[in-house]
Amino acid sequence: xxPRQIQRVETILKNNLIKAGIHCAFVCDHDxxxxxxxxxxxxxxxxxxxxxxxVADNILIxxxxxxxxxxxxxxxxxxxxLLLHNENxxxxxxxxxxxxxxxxxxxxxxxxxxxxxxxxMESIRVIRDMFAAQQENLLGKExxxxxxxxxxxxxxxxxxxxxxxxxxxRLLLSKNHGxxxxxxxxxxxxxxxxxxxxxxxxxx
Numbered sequence: 001x002x003p004r005q006i007q008r009v010e011t012i013l014k015n016n017l018i019k020a021g022i023h024c025a026f027v028c029d030h031d032x033x034x035x036x037x038x039x040x041x042x043x044x045x046x047x048x049x050x051x052x053x054x055v056a057d058n059i060l061i062x063x064x065x066x067x068x069x070x071x072x073x074x075x076x077x078x079x080x081x082l083l084l085h086n087e088n089x090x091x092x093x094x095x096x097x098x099x100x101x102x103x104x105x106x107x108x109x110x111x112x113x114x115x116x117x118x119x120x121m122e123s124i125r126v127i128r129d130m131f132a133a134q135q136e137n138l139l140g141k142e143x144x145x146x147x148x149x150x151x152x153x154x155x156x157x158x159x160x161x162x163x164x165x166x167x168x169x170r171l172l173l174s175k176n177h178g179x180x181x182x183x184x185x186x187x188x189x190x191x192x193x194x195x196x197x198x199x200x201x202x203x204x
Contacts, residue, residue: 001101005130005195006036008130009036009127009130010038013025013027013038013123017038017120020115020119021040021107022106022107023039023090023106023107024037024039024106025037025039025104025105025106026104027103028102029101081094081096090107091106092105092106093120097124097127098128098131098195099193100153100195101195103120103123103127137192138163138167138169138189138197139189139197140189140190142188142189143163143167143189143197144164144184144186145160145187146161146162146184147160147184148160149161158173158198159171159185160196168196168197169187169189169199170196170197170198171187171201172200174203179201185201186201186202187200187202188200188202
């Protein structure tokens with residue numbers, strides 16, 4: 001996410017979740033890295049004796065593996081969701097926000113499970129709508145980006161960058177691509193994600 005998206009997501013989480021009495025709300029990637037984190041006052045979750053980031057880091061690999069196995073069995077992609085409890089004191093709920101991001105919440109007994117589910121689902125919808133509204137329809141179009149990051153997802157390597165119109169793009173690379181940070185590369189978009197347009201590297 002870019003800084004503007006991070007700021008907007010923080011506002012959404014504060015207005016939809018923190019004001020509803022949820023102790024903490026965060027967005028992290030599937031490695032447990034916290035990208036956005038808001039909490040009520042100075043309250044820090046001590047769920048099962050760990051910080052939120054440690055909880056996410058310890059359980060997300062197994063969650064992702066289970067979700068992938070279920071998806072293969074069902075032949076379809078299902079949004080990941082997991083609710084954990086800690087001796088009726090706090091609960092942590094993780095939901096898939098995008099293919100790369102999870103939305104997590106930590107709440108106590110002040111918020112019912114039904115209200116928590118309602119608020120979280122509403123927040124996910126608003127954030128996804130925000131990503132969709134900011135994403136130009138690049139499907140099928142050829143783009144150029146300057147590479148500012150490399151990312152490994154499920155044994156595939158992607159180059160990340162932005163188009164001249166500041167659209168976030170992720171291009172799938174071949175195994176021996178030889179591309180470096182700062183290179184100008186070209187690709188064709190084949191899929192639109194909530195936060196990235198995803199394409200394939202165009203080679204000469």
